[in-house]
Amino acid sequence: MNRKSTDQKALIREVEQLLNETDVRPTDNFIELGGNSFLALQLAINLKDRDNIEVDVARLLGNTLECVLITTDVERDKTQSIQTICGQTTVEVVE
Amino acid sequence: MEAYRETVMKLGFGLQPVVEALNKALEENPEAPAVIHNDKVRSYRQLCESAQNIATQLTEMAILPGERLALDIPRSIALYELMLGCLIAGVSFMSLPRGFDKSEQIQEAKRANCVGILTDTELPLNGGLSLRGIGTFWKLPESNRGLVRSDIAGDEVYCVRTSGTTGEPKIVPIMRGQLSSFLENSQKALKIDLYAKWLWTHDLSFDYAIWETFGCLVHCGCLVVLDENKKPDARSTQRLMAKAGINVLSVTPSEFRYLFSSEAGSVNWEDYPLTEILFAGEKLSTSTFSPFFNQLDKAKVRLINAYGPSETTVFCATHVVTKGDLALESIPIGKPFPGIKFELLNSNDLEAENLELNGADVQDLEFGELKICGTQVFAGYEGGEPLTDGYHSGDICRLDEQGRFVFIGRSSGYQKINGFRVEPYEIEEYLQSHEKVDEAVVWVENTSNQGDLLLACVRGCRDVELSTRELRLACSKLPPYLRPSRYRLFDDKQWPINERGKTDRMSLRRSMYEQEEY
Structure with missing residues (x-):
């Protein structure tokens, strides 16, 4: 089983768990399904911490789930700043 | 009769219809x-004799005019x-409320400044006095109410607790004048026949029971009591309705669905000599009765949707x-009853815009919070500020093209979700407009680690x-x-x-947690 497809499955599972939804597809958009930016960050943190899977949060918000995984170095550099934030294990809500 | x-x-003092x-x-x-x-x-x-007898005993127990008596007596x-x-x-x-335990009862009765509790059980209080055939009166230690002024003593007929979906339940006192207006108005508006059989199914702690009992009385009707033990059993209730020949049935939409669900077997409306089914307490969606509409129409049963907060005397x-x-x-x-005025307060802008509506001139199809003024409106909560400018119902309504008010949902006063203002009733309405959805309850949950979440419970x-x-796709x-x-x-x-x-919103909210606990 190649890495990308297991990662993709883990991503779908994580979305399902966060939204408590059983029917999530790679062609879905997280926000359209009812996700929001907080949940998106939580998702990125969970996948990074638990499975070492990297997710492009901007794409999570704007694209379909199949486009969201970061797999190349180029992509990784582009999202460096977001990774730094996601390096924390909790997100603090600032009023 | 003279007697x-x-x-x-x-x-009936101050209650002309009674x-x-x-x-x-009697004549x-x-x-x-x-x-x-x-x-x-x-x-x-016999009813008059018994009532007089009870009144005499109450006086003998030194329960004075104007005092408040808490009741814990089964429907009977x-x-x-x-x-x-x-x-x-x-x-x-x-x-x-019948579900209260003894300490809750005592606490509630004290909070409402009642002189004591009349119950068919024992209470951990001193010196109970027997009220023959009914129960025991347990006096509470001195209440904060003090002596009621003699000129208004006897003015208050009953109190109900509001359900308190926002904050602590409040106590709503209703006076003879307000009740009298309600009885007159409802009689004129609905023109229900006299001498009919009415079913009493609601607990007296819910003011719907005031309509069932006093409504029956002012129509010279025969009140049939649904035993508290029988109420949860839909078939038993149906049998009573048929056997007793009930003409006037008063339910909430949820109760109607429960009574006539497919669980209870297929309904033969010919078994019931119903003339009116009244719906109150919740939003009435067409789907609640639409499977039965044609048969009910044929049998000439009138379906009546009634609206009103307890603060405006039943409905x-x-x-x-x-x-x-x-x-x-x-x-x-x-449309509001005579002597009642509805206003829609539109707070979309910074300043609230009031649209005065008497059912006639309707320019715009506006919506807003319903403000209610008039003879049925109460004077203010127990221990609260007196009402001066009508009652703000917290209900969001709109006006349709025919000048009729339509209930949209309860306003929680907007809530915030991650910085955005949301009104849950808007989302509820949107979901309910989906053809497969009957009812939706939406709320904002402020979680500690996932920000603010919008949650929805939906009944298909x-x-x-x-x-x-x-x-989800619909809401996209x-x-x-x-x-x-x-x-x-x-x-x-x-x-x-x-x-x-009514729909138990608190229970729905709790169920979301249960679902997530593994």
Whole structure:
């Protein structure tokens, strides 16, 4: 089983768990399904911490789930700043 | 008849509709049944005698006019007689919710400044006095109410607790004038026939019971008591309705669905000599009765949607369902009763805009919070500020093209979700407009580690397949911040109903947690 497809499955599972939804597809958009930016960050943190899977949060918000995984170095550099934030294990809500 | 004149005068003092009805009943046929429970019957004559008897005993117990008596008595002939006895004695009654335990009862009665509790059980208080045939009166230590001014003593008829969906439940005192208006208005608006059989199914702690009992009384009707033990059993209730020949049935939409669900077997409306089914307490969606509409129409049963907060004395607007209403999603609440004014307060802008509506000139199809003024509106909560400028109901309504008010939902006063202002009732309405959705409850949950979440519990239409995915896709048309993040689906049987017969929103909210605990 190649890495990308297991990662993709883990991503779908994580979305399902966060939204408590059983029917999530790679062609879905997280926000359209009812996700929001907080949940998106939580998702990125969970996948990074638990499975070492990297997710492009901007794409999570704007694209379909199949486009969201970061797999190349180029992509990784582009999202460096977001990774730094996601390096924390909790997100603090600032009023 | 002469013997009862004084009784009737005292009972009905300030309640003209009651005086007229009782005099009529006693003149025409004093032996006619006034109330029935199982196989016990009381005629109008006996009812008056019992009520007078009770009033005398209350006075002997030094319960003075103007004082408040907390009640913990099951629905019965005795309770009905007690209500009338209190009226004669000028004593106000407040029925405690039947589910309360003894300490809750004592606490509530104290909070409402009651002089004591009349119950058919024992209480951990000193010196109970026996009220023959009814129960025991347990006096509470001195209340904060002090002595009621003699000029208004006896003015207050009853108190109810509001359900308190926002904050602590408040106490609503209702005076003779307000009740009198309600009885007159409802009689004029609905023109229900006299001498009919009415079913009493609601706990007296819910003011719907005031309509069932006093409504029956002013129509010289025969009140049939649904035993508390029988109420949860739909088939048993149906059998009673058929056997007793019930003409006037008063329910909440949830109770109607429960009573006539497919669980209870197929309904043959010919078994019931119904003339009116009244719906109150919740939003009435067409789907609640539409499977039965044609049969009910053929049998000439009027379906009436009644609206009103407890603060405006039971209800203050009614609408009789017509065939044309079947095309609508939810049934209008109609136009306010005479002497009642509805205003829609539109707070979309920084300044609230008031649109005055008397049912006539309607320029715009506006919506807003319903403000209610008039003769049925209460004077203010117990221990609260007196009402000066009408009652803000917290209900969001709109006006349709025919000048009828339509209930949209409760306003929680907007809530914030991750910085955005949301009104849950808007999302509820949107979900409810989906053809497969019957009812939706939406709220904001402020979590500690996942920010603010919008949650939705949805009851699908009967016998229809619905998935949460479908709901998500439907909501993708809404602005992103209005889309619920999590959904929970229920069918008819699982949807929780509280002791008042309404959708149990608190239970729905709790169920979201249960779902997530593994």
